[in-house]
Each structure stands twice: as C-alpha cells, then as structure tokens.
Amino acid sequence: MKGPRRKPSHPPIAPTYVAAPTVASRKFPLMAWLRWLAWGCCGVAGLTFLWQPVSAEAQLMLGLGAIAAMTVVGRLGTSKLARWTFIAIGSFVILRYVYWRATQTLPDWDDPISFGFGGLLFLAEMYCVFVLAVSLIINADPLQRPAAPVVADDELPDVDVFIPTYNEDISILAMTASAARAMDYPAHKLKVWLLDDGGTDQKCADPDAGRAAQAKARRAQLQQLCNDLGLNYVTRARNEHAKAGNLNGGLAHSSAPIVVVFDADHAPFRSFLRETVGHFAEDPKLFLVQTPHIFLNPDPIEKNLRTFEVMPAENEMFYSVTQRGLDKWNGSFFCGSAALLRRAALETTGGFSGITITEDCETAFDLHGAGWTSVYVDKPLIAGLQPETFGSFIGQRSRWCQGMFQLLLLKNPVFKRGLSPIQRLAYLSSMTYWFFPLPRLIFMVAPLLHIFFDVKIFVSTVEESIAYAGTYFVVNLMMQNRIYGHVRWPWMSELYEYVQGVYLSKAIVSVILSPRKPTFNVTAKGLSLTHDHLSELAWPFFAIFFVLLSGVVTAVYRYLFEPGVTNLMLVVGLWVLFSLLIAGVALGAVAERRQDDPNPRLGITRRGRIAFGETSAAAAIESVSAGGCSIRISTADFEALGLKTGGTGAQLQFAGKDASATSHTLDVINVCVLPDVGTVSLGLAFDRLATADYPALADLMYGDAESIASFLAGRRERMGILRGTLIFLRWSVTEPCRAFYYALSGKHRRSETAIVTVVPVIASPVAARAEVTQIPLVIDAPSIVPTMPVSSVPESSMQAPPTPATIVQVAPLHQVQAPEAPAVNAKWQGEGLSLTELEAIRELLGALAVQEHLKARVA
Amino acid sequence: MTGILNAASPVRATALAAAALLLGSSAGRAQSFWMQSIPVWSAQQTPAPGAAAPAPREALRRLPASIASFRLNGEEPHATWPIYVTAQQAAAKARFELATTTSVSVTPEDGTIAVSVNGARLKVTALGRPYSLRTVGFDIPAGVLVAGWNAIGIAAHHRHRVDCSVDATEELWTRIDSAGTGLRFADGADGGPVAIGDLAAISPRYDGAVSINVARRENSKLTPKAIERISRAITNTALAGHFTQPVVGFGDAAQDGLDLAIGTTAELADTPDLLAIGKVAGPLISLLPATGPRNPRLVVTGTTEAELDAAIGQLAATEPVGTPEGLRALQAAEGFPVGADVQSFSLHDLGVADQDVTGRTSRIGFVVNLPADFLPADYGRVSIDFAGGYAAGLQPEAQVVVAINGRSAGSVRLAAARGETFRHKRMFVPLSGFQPGQNRIEIQIDAPDASDRVCDTSAPADTRARFWLSAATRLSFPPLARVGRLPDLSMTASGGFPYSSAHGEMTLVVPTPDRLSMSAALTMMTRLGVAAGRPLSFSFAVSQPLRATGNVMIVAPARALDPTRMREAQLDPDAVKQAWSVAAGAPSASERPVLPASLRRRATQGDWPETCAIAPKTAPRSDAGDDLTGSIVVPGLDFRDMLDSRIVAPIRLALGYPGSAKPQEITTRLQGASLIVAQAARDTDPNAALTIVTSPTAALLNSSIACLVSPRVWTNLSGNLSSLDGSTGEVTSHRPDSVSYIDSGAFSFRNERLKIAGLLSLNPGIFALIALLLVGPLAFATHHLVRKLGRDNG
Secondary structure (H helix, E strand, C coil): CCCCCCCCCCCCCCCCCCCCCCCHHHHCHHHHHHHHHHHHHHHHHHHHHHCCCCCHHHHHHHHHHHHHHHHHHHHHCCCHHHHHHHHHHHHHHHHHHHHHHHHHCCCCCCCHHHHHHHHHHHHHHHHHHHHHHHHHHHCCCCCCCCCCCCCCHHHCCCEEEEEEECCCCHHHHHHHHHHHHCCCCCHHHEEEEEEECCCCHHHHCCCCHHHHHHHHHHHHHHHHHHHHHCCEEEECCCCCCHHHHHHHHHHHHCCCCEEEECCCCCEECCCHHHHHCHHHHHCCCEEEEECCCCECCCCHHHHHHCCCCCCCCCCHHHHHHHHHHHHHCCCCCCCCCCEEEEHHHHHHCCCCCCCCCCHHHHHHHHHHHCCCEEEECCCCCEEECCCCCHHHHHHHHHHHHHHHHHHHHHCCCCCCCCCCHHHHHHHHHHHHHHHCHHHHHHHHHHHHHHHHHCCCCCCCCHHHHHHHHHHHHHHHHHHHHHHHCCCCCCCHHHHHHHHHHHHHHHHHHHHHHCCCCCCCCCCCCCEEECCCEECCCCHHHHHHHHHHHHHHHHHHHHHHHCCCCCHHHHHHHHHHHHHHHHHHHHHHHHEECCCCCCCCEEEEEEEEEEEECCEEEEEEEEEEECCEEEEEEEHHHHHHHCCCCCCCCEEEEEECCCCCCCEEEEEEEEEEEEECCCEEEEEEEECCCCHHHHHHHHHHHHCCCHHHHHHHHHCCCCCCHHHHHHHHHHHHHHHHHHHHHHHHCCCCCCCCEEECCCCCCCCCHHHHHHHHHHCCCCCCCCCCCCCCCHHHCCHHHHCCCCCCCCCCCCCCHHHHCCCCCHHHHHHHHHCCCCHHHHHHHHHHHHHHHHHHHHHHHHC | CHHHCCCCCCHHHHHHHHHHHHHHHHHHHCCECECCCCCCCCCCCCCCCCCCCCCCCCCCEECCCCCCCCEEECCCCEEEEEEEECHHHHHCCEEEEEEEEECCCECCCCCEEEEEECCEEEEEEECCCCCCCEEEEEEECCCCCCCEEEEEEEEEECCECCCCCCHHHHHCEEEECCCCCEEEECCCHHHCCCCHHHHHHCCCCCCCCEEEEEECCCCCCECHHHHHHHHHHHHHHHHHHCCCCEEEECCCCCCCCEEEEEEECCCCCCCHHHHHHCCCCCCEEEEECCECCECCEEEEEECCHHHHHHHHHCCCCCCCCECHHHHHHHHHHHCEECCCCCCEEECCCCCCCCEEECCCEEEEEEEEEECCCECCCCCCEEEEEEEEEECCCECCCCEEEEEECCEEEEEEECCCCCCEEEEEEEEEEEHHHCCCEEEEEEEEEECCEHHHHHCCCCCCCCCCCCEEECCCCEEECCCCCECEEECCHHHHHHHCCCCCCCCCCEEEECCCCEHHHHHHHHHHHHHHHHHHCCCCCCEEECCCCCCCCCEEEEEEEHHHCCHHHHHHCCCCHHHHHHHHHHHHHCCCHHHCCCCHHHHHHHHHHHCCCHHHCCCCCCCCCCCCCCHHHHCCCCCCCCHHHHHHHHHHHHHHHHCCCCCCCCHHHHHHHHHCCCEEEEEEECCCCCCCEEEEEEECCHHHHHHHHHHHCCHHHHCCCCCCEEEEECCCCEEEEECCCCCEEECCCCCCHHHHHHHHHHHHHHCHHHHHHHHHHHHHHHHHHHHHHHHCCCCCCC
C-alpha cells in the first residue's frame, strides 16, 4: 500500500529519537528572568492603576476608549503583538468590571436572601471570568505546527489500528475499516483490528436468548467482514471498563509500537498516517499525536438551525484553537479517536485508563503526569458522524461532562504528580469548563428574582451598570470574536451552553453526589428522523421560554406602570430579554427537522468514467457518500449513453489513489438528472454494493483529505459581531414560530427513528453554492432523487412544513415494503398530491427498497 | 480670564476714575483709622453730647443663625436650635416668645405650632391668622433649662386649605421671625452673660448674627499689630461663643451683640471699662455685663503687649456643657463631623428620633461636616440604608427623596401596594454632590394616599402613620481623599485653606482702611478663623505691592484694587469695572436707606437670610443692548469659535475638562453681584493663594460680607470665582480651568490612592488615556514573554 510520494514539506529525517528543545529561553535564564520581571512590572503597574476607585464617568470613558481602540487594533493589526494589545485592552476593562463587582455591587450580608442570590450570581460571573482568563493563558499563542517529518518507508514503525465497536451498523464499520486499510502506509506495517464489544462472551451468553442470539449473529457478521476486508477480529470475555477495556483488549492481542484509534464512525483519509506518524521519530517521549474530529453530518442544533454548510461546527473551536493552544504547553490531550499513541507509553500506565467514562482524557492525563509528551496536528484527517437527534446529543455531552467531573473529583489535576503548572491549569480548565451549565442557568434565573420578587441580586445604579457591565459585555464579545471568531459565530456559545445546561446540570449534580456511579453509554449514531417533530427533551425549553417571556412582560409592565420601579428594572428587563432570545433560538434547536439526507456526502474532485452497455463517457465525480455519488458529464455523452432514470446496469470507473492506480468499478443506478448548459449532473446510487466494493468506495471518499479541508475552509469565514447578532436575532423570531408550529400541529409526538442506509451525498458548501448558482433546479420528472444537492432545497422549505412532493421522504423501514399500498395512496391523495407526485414518491420508495436490499447483502 | 480682555493701558486711571464715581458720597463718610491717615473714628461707648438717647436694650435671647432656614416648610416641619443660657438665666423664670408668620394656604383651624425645650413639649398653640405676624409666649417650667447648651425645638402642623397634593405642601410654611423669637428671662437675668465662660450667651441680633463691636478710644490710631491682635481676639471670642455668624463692626451702635475693648492698660486708660475692672496686673480678660442700653463688653488687656497677647490666648473655646439634647443640637448646627474617625453613623447619632409621618410629606434635615481638604469626586459613594416602613395604599408617587445642599441626589420609591417594612432600603448618593465643610442633607418623604385624591378638607385629619423612619437609618461615607486645592474657595470657606496652613505667611491687605472696609476685612478673617478652628495669623498691609511669596487676601472696594493684582487673581479689571459701572453711575442702591421692615418682608417672602436682604440688585442681570456688556462682547462667532464650540468644547467636556467662561458670561455674572470673591494661585508662588474680596463700594462690601458669613451663604463659596447677590444671598460660582493640588496632611498610601482616584474621576479622559498607554508596554512584555515560553511557535 505505497502511495504516491508527496512533495515533502519537511526534509526527511532519520528517527534519531532525540527530544527537541521546547523552551528556547533556557539558554538565557537571565534574559528569561528579565522578561518575567518586565512583564511583572507592567502587570503590577496596570493592576495598580486599575485598582483606582474612579467614577462611573471615568469608567465609561475607559470602556468606550477601549472599545474604540480594540476596533482599530482589530481592524489594522494582524500580528501577534496586535493580538496581545487587543487582549490587554480588553483585559483592562474586564479587570475593572471584576473589581467593581467585588467591591461595589454585592448585596449587604445582613440581607441574607439578597446576599445569597447576589453572591451566587457573583460566583457564576467570576467562574466565567476564570474560564476566560484561563483560556487566554492556554490560548496565548496557539501553536502553528509544521508538517510532520517525512520518514523513509523502511524506517516507519509498525502500526496497529484499533476500531472499537459496540453496536454500530456494519456498513459504517465496513467503510471505516476499508478507509483504514486504504491509508497510505506500507501494507506489511499496518494491521487493522476490529475490537468487538458487541459480540463478547458475556453478551453471547446473555440470559435473554434473543439478545444472546443477536450478539452471536453480530460476532459472526463481523468475523465475516474481517475476513472479507483483511482485518483482525478481537473480542473479549466480559465488557469490563467499557471502551478503555476494549482498547486494552486490543493492546493485549497486538504488538506494533504505534497504536491508532478510530471510532467506528471515524473513517480516516488516506494521508492520515503520513501526516502524523513522523512526529514519533522526533520525540522519544511522545505518547500521543491527536488530530481533529471532523464530521460529515450536522449535530442536531446545526441541523435544526440549518447552519451546517455555512457555520463552523461547535467542536471546531476546541480542535482549531484550544488544542493548538494546549499544544504550545505540551497539554493537548487524547480525544478517544483519530489519534496515534505509543504502546510503550501506554504500557507504563497499564494501558488505557478506565476509571472514568472519559478514558481518553484520563489516559492522556496519566501519561502527561508520567512525563510523556503530546502533539496536536491541526489537519482534518478523518471524517466522522455526529449524533443526529437532540436526545443522543445530550446523552453524548452528559457522558463527557460526567467523565470530566469524575476526573476532577477522582484525579484532581491540582494534586496530580508530574504535571507542570501550566498542564495543571490546562487540565483544570478542561474539567472545570463543564461547570458551565450552572452559571448559564443562574444567568437565566437571577434577573427573574428581581423582576418577580424584588430580590436585590445586584446593587448598582443605572449609570454604573452601563459604564461597567455594558462595556464589559461589549468588550467580552469583541475578545471572544477576536480569538474564536473564525470558528464560532456570535452567541452560539451561549446557545450551546444553554441547550446543554438544562440537562447537564442534573448530570453534574449526579456525578458530584456519586463520582463513581456514571457508566459508559455508547452514543447512538446513524439514526434517521422521519419527520419534523419536537424532541422528547423539548418541554423544559418551552417552560423556560414562557417563564422568561413572562419575566420580560412583567419587567416592561412594572417599568411603565408601577411606581417606584427605577431604570434598574429596565436594565434587568433587557437582561431577561437577552436570555429570552437565546431561549427562543433554543426552541428551534430542539424542534427536530426531519433528516432528508441521512448519509452525508462529501464534495470531491475526481475523474472517472461512466459506462453503460457498450458506451462510456468521461465523468467528473463531484461528490460522494456511503450510498451514492454525483457526477458531471457532457450533454452529448449523456445522450449517447442513453442512460434512463432509475435504470440499472451502469458502472462508475475510476482510478485508485494508491501508487498502482488500481482501477475501481462500482455498479450504479441513475436516480437523478440535472441538466446544465452543455453538461448534465447525474445523481447515482450505488447498486449491489458488496463488502468487496467498500475499499473502492473508501478510496473514492477518503482518498484525498483536501476535500474535507476545503469543506471546512468554506465555512470558516469570520462572522462579524453585528452580522452574527442580526442572524441570531432573526432566529430568535423565526425559530420559536417553527417550534410552536410543530407543537400545535401535532408534531410534538415522539418520532420514530430508524437506521437507514439511503445514501444521499453531502457536498462541500463551496460546491453546493456553485451548483445553486449555476444549475437550474430542474428535476428530470418524475424522479425525486436522494442525491439532490442539499443546498438546492428551496429556501422556503425552511419556514414551511415540507411536503412529500418537494422533499425526499425517508420513511421508517417497515413502511418501505409497501410503496404502492392503496392505503398510502389514498392518504397521500387525500393530502392533495397529484398522481405525478405519487409516482415520484413511489420511485423514491423503490430506491429505498433497493438500498434495503443492498444492506441485506452487506450483512 | 485675563487673556480674553483687552489690555487695559489706562487701567489704573480708569480704576481711579471709577473709584471716584463708585465712592460717591460714601467716600466722604467713610473714615480711615489707619495711623498714617485721617483722624480716627470715635468709639461710641459714650453718646455724643446732644445726641438722642439710645433705645433701651431689648432683652431677648434670640435664636442663632444656622445653615437651616428660619422658615418651617411642609406639613409637619420641625427644627431645633441650640441655645446657651447662663446659670443665672437657667435659674430664672423664663419664657419663650415665638413670633411667626404663616402662609395664606394653611388652614387656620388646623394649623398648630408647638415648642419644646430639651425634648419637653411646652404647649401646642394655633397658628392664627395667616400672613400676620403673631407672637405667642410659652412659659418654661422651672428646671427645664439648665446652664449651658439647651435645645429649642419648634414643630408646626400645617394643612392646606384646598389642595391635598404633594406639590401643594410647598405652599405651606411658617416663618419664624428671628427678631421677635427667643427666650426672655425675668428677675434681672436679661443682662446676658456675666462671666467669660458664658460668651455663648451673647444674644444674636435680629437676623441671628452676632455682632462684635470693637470699641476704640477716640482719636486713637491702629497699628498693623493692633489690627492683627483685634482679629485674633475676635476669632477666639467667636470660637468660644460658638458664633455661627460673627459680624465685626467698629463702633457700630448695635443694640445686640458684644462690645470688645482691647488694648494695653495704657491704651485703655481712663476708659470706663478699665475703671470698672480696676487694677490690672497681668493678662486680663473680663466680661462686663450689659447695663441699660449697653451691650456686654469684653475687655482684653494687659500692662504690656506681651500680656495683651497672653490675654487673647486665654480666650479659648472650652468643652461645651449642657443638656444632651442641647449638645446634640449644637453639634447638629455645626455639623456632624465625618472623617477618618467617623464614616458611618445613624440618624440617632445625629440626634434625630424615630419619625412617624402622618401627613403627605415630611422633611428631615441635618448637617454633616466634611474635612476642608476633602476632595469631592466620585471615587466613592455615600450609601443611605433606610430603616422604616410605610402603610398600605400609598399613591404611586410616594417616595423618599434625598437632597444634598439643596440639590436632589436620588430617590427611593415606596411602591409596594401592601406596604412594607424594611431594614435596608439602600440608596447611593454620589460623593461629588458633597463639598468640603458643612453639607445639609435633607430627607423628604412624600407619602400621599387615596384620601388625598378625595381631598375632603373638612374631614378630621387621619392620625395614622403613613410612613415611619427609624432612627437606625444609617449613612455610610467611603474613605475620603484629602488634598489641598488651589484655587478652591470651598476649601477656604470650610477650613481657611490655605490661609490656615501652619507653614507660609499670610498678608491681609486693606488698601482703603476705612471703618467699613476694616469691618468687612475683620469679619472675613473671623469667619475664616472660625472655619479653621483657630485665629489666622497674618500681617496687615495697605499697600498692594506685595512680597513675592506667601498667601495674600485683599479686601477692598473695587476702585481701590490694583489691576495687576486683579489679573493675578484671574479677575478682569475691565469686566469688573464695566459690570459695576451702572451701580456706580446711578445713585447707589446700596447706600439708599431701606426700611428694615420691608427688608425683612422681602427676606420672608424669598426665604433667604435676613442679613442678605441688604439691597436690591445693583444692576440688571442681563440686558440686551446694554452698553456694559456691549463694550466687552467678543466679536461674533468666527470659524475658530465655531470649531471651538462645535468640536473642541464637546471633546473637552467628554474628556472631563470644562470650557473657559466667555467674557460675556463673566460680566453678566458680575452685574448682579454685590460682592466678588476671586482666588488664584500666585504667579510668583504657585503654592500660595491670592484672594480678592471686593464690592462696588465700601458700604456694600461691609454689608455683603455680613451676608456672606451667614451659614446658609458661606457654604456656597466654591470654585475660583464666587459672586454674591447681596439682595438674596445667592452665590454663583465659576469652576476654574485648572487647579493645582497641594498636600494638606500626612502622607498615607490609602490617601494617595484616593487622591489619584479622585483626580482621575475629575478627569475621565486622562484616566482612559493612561490606561490605554499602560496597555502598550504590557502587550509588548507579554508578547516577548509568551514567545519564549512553552514550545517555540516559529
């Protein structure tokens, strides 16, 4: 499996295993001291000055001056010095705010109710300031790491790839394993291990006969899959220590010095090992090379707000900024997948740590403490799946939250031996971050206490509130935007914190009460949502929305009509209004849109041929998913081919990415035709996709990591505060309407979900936008095809409930069996659908049935 | 200010010409008793032959002037005065006479007034017919008054005839006629003090001021040393007697007050005073009781000048004695001291009892005394923790309003429909609302309820409390920044700064040492000494060429001022001349005899100190086309002016810098003034002050200074230029363009921090600028530190 030689971005090196100096200043300790001294003097001077109890007018002047200066510096300066200037200005305003809050605004202690609630609010705010301060330290200078050194093939170490699985769909495993096998690495040095925790002896001997049979069948299926794809199958006796135990089982059966871990739904791109493994040659104490987790599908919030193609994913802030920031301090940690680990290091701590349910961070924590080092490679080298439903999303986050708290409680970094101070701070930051649900909810509730019960949570005048809190608010926003703006839109952090906070607060309390109680729950993925509905977890969000709404109404009423109510009520009312806006958008986040494209697609740029009968034509392959692809051919070729919509017998041929350029052929069904000027875009579904076809599919989809990189780059346009705020405001109006429509139109019933393998593809935003502008949305009637570009869904459907005539209807599998059932016809005709539309639906259902058939074959 | 006026080449000539006009007839009347000058004015200790016999002394022990008004405003007003009685008076049968005039809006049937002495209520009496002076006597039972300080409380009860609104309560008032109100004693105790320790028993005159008349032998000359001694003696006397408004005269035939005879035995030889005392063998101070029409006379003497100085030194204030109520009333009148020792106190500490408000409104006022070098700026805030409650059913506009020195500083609404009882209803008052020295804090409670909407004035009054304010209500001051400022008249007024500072010298310059000017100058020095708590040490001079260093105060009519000195004090001679030329050209209003009754009526109507009802305005305040303003007016707005007004001025204001006053503004301000007090740092000694106190004429100078030292007026001096409208006591002040700061006390880190905070608060633009300047080095240092820490980032 030798790939084509990349042009080395780093001169080839011999694996000398000599640790590189990490702290340049060690040569000049005197200079280092002088730098510390200079910094300390400047800091003390600044703090002394900011400690002055000046008037609100002076503070307002400072705040406005700081905002103006930050605007100028932010627009003009891109250097690191400009960045520090920007941060220093903002920090001054924030420190002033903290000083004011601590010395001027706390309620009197002999009013215990006000003091209690006011103190709680103060602590919540100080927590946020702490998180901001720590994040500024950690992200002081995010590392721009050069490419990994190129190592000659014969010098490369053996690599064991672990794919732990529990209950994932076999097609997903087939894709991940095929992509892993297809990685550019000497074949004899690469072994892929399928670590099956769903077919353990314990499971096969389950007292429930049905479950036992299911486990045995799964074991047999996976063994067959391993045979077909050349994998190594490993299972174990008992499901002890969950994923960590499973990985340790893999360690016990393997021997390569480097271990790679991929989650079952994390398929690597071909260049994964070439981009990473060279780092181990540089540093013999290196235990981890972590790469970012990139997802092909939106999380439920992105899906429900329809931001996936234009807005950076929530985790990009962590993977694109925080992990790089941690890397500067040798603090980047293992994230459970898409990472390489040194076996020797793992062996020193007894393998993967499994006391907590976040075995990844715990493992890194232990190894950092043992003196090992880590590296973070900020390149998208895998593509995975996210939980599709809000419920599974919350379940996943609950596990992370509880796991990090377990780590905080059971292995507190403050007392961990072997960690450097900055590493302690980094881990402390990563763990205490998960306190966010509590302050977020406090911020929501606190102003209501004043509005409804006149509890004085905050002692201040309006002038001071504007001068201190107002400017702090703006400056904080500017700082966040400056540091994270390319990966995080304004207000999205608040939204994510809120939607998680409602449920995670319970998880926090639970783990604090019983640190060892939480157990590992596998996040459900691959679920499909069959229709629009409210999440089963939605009701608290509606309740909070109404409470906040009543708070705003009450505040306005009291301000306008109730004597004695001061302007402070106006300030508090605005505060609640801000919370209400977040709560309104959150309603949209929990109003689940049906999932039209359960199999996400990836925009690629590959050449190939489409053959039908005796004729073939050159084709540009533009996107691909696990179930199909879209190609573009000339109109003349399309006419010459004579390929009918829905017709079988066509084949897609393309050269492999490996050095031998193996030719691959996949049977396809033409399900969609989109004519363009001089060209025709065809949507193709893979026909009779067999296990043996997955290497070809993996080559097509994961052959070039640039495709995912361009997808990410396409949505990383920095969102300005004003524009982002306007978008958020728009959502705060439209999303509650949609959620209430779902609620009132009977869509609040719990949805049925199913694992489906219908395979529409997802294009990169760039490609999708190009299609929208260049290709008229003309469907070769009467076909409605699953490969229709996502972005070509009419914008109006974002507001109106989708109808079967315009959007692909993905039905639960049991309904697919009866596409022509008279009852269905009658029902849909009753909804005013024409016969042509019914025909289109029937054709679609036919395509679904084909996929069902394919799935059965794979199994 | 000098820069905006044309250079006055013939300034001196003009000034002299103006002086001639200004003086008019008064110039001839005023006599100098400067030893190189004209013959001395004769002390009126013995009536001139053939003169009419003076009226007998009115033996009424009047109430002293204070920062509070003699008018009781609102529905349930009450006020307390401290009053000192001698042991003889305390033992005598006493009666309190109360002369009042009531507003026409007060319902006569419901209006009552009550007097209490040391908390013991004497009786309640009806107010009587509105708008007519009515005197009621209240017999004081034996044993209620004690020797020393006692408290006289006067409480009124007003109800409006037709209007039950809160605003209408402003029309309800009872004016206490200070001339006819006071204690009257029987059994020969009317003579007032008979011992040195009873100086506080000197009866104030009709307006509450205490006259101190310096008696001199006929044809005697005053040396500078003698003037300094006299000033020292008067100040010590005022301090010993707790005189709130000492007014010095030279031989004025005042019916009330204290006469002062001071000099060596040689100087006082053959005077009745020395004859009465007998042989003097050493420093001596003696108080000769009032006899017939003559006031009590304080004799300060010694055989030598040294003994005379020692005698003056014996005139020291002693620890006040009296009833607890009396001592609290005395402290309340002088102001509750707030400073490093006391920063938090309750109403109880101030002598205010729990209050039940049964009417629509109520006012509670008290005075706090802040250090003279207190820097008023918003580096802290004063919190008022209200304790009390209110009944259900108050109207929406019910509130508690706090005013500082007459300006509203904040309010708390009483909004709960079901009523409320609270212990910590907190309100913040900006520290910048206070000033050095005395500050009057007034808490007004507006508690209208539903019955006020019906306004059935015939219904019996509801006596249930609508609001109750606990004496546990607490005021807390933040730590105060202490720093001397120059120029700052409020510091001078409240503590005599910088004239009271231990280091440095002071020169008092009176270029025209006539009787009126000297009276004015010594009144000024006495009041400054009272503010400082000790006599000010100075050298007296008549010539204005001054030494290059040291503090200087010039007290003179405008025509006698050296234009150079005026410019040094940032006072434009031309502006002053032109502003006051009408007053000079016309028959001087101030010189016109005005009937005391009419003056008092005007004061009553206007509620200003009676001392200040001295004259109508000397010139129209602003009169378009008036040649006075026209001759100084700056040309119309040119581009530079427009730039200044539209762009530069807003930026300056935003950065915290006030703009310079335009010449028109200054002139307009002076036109209505009968007195100007201007202060600046000296050109030749930036740490020393030059203060000029001037009026159009010597007579107006004297009467205006008497008004100025009224407690209600004196505390309004501020900035670098204050102008007094002598007809109302209104003071208009101008904030200086720049102020220099001088250490006023011991160094401490806390005070230095507060000083800096105060200065930055006054200059918000500077604060922001320095902060942003500090960012640069910090960012640079951080950049270079982080670059070398952790893994190398290229």
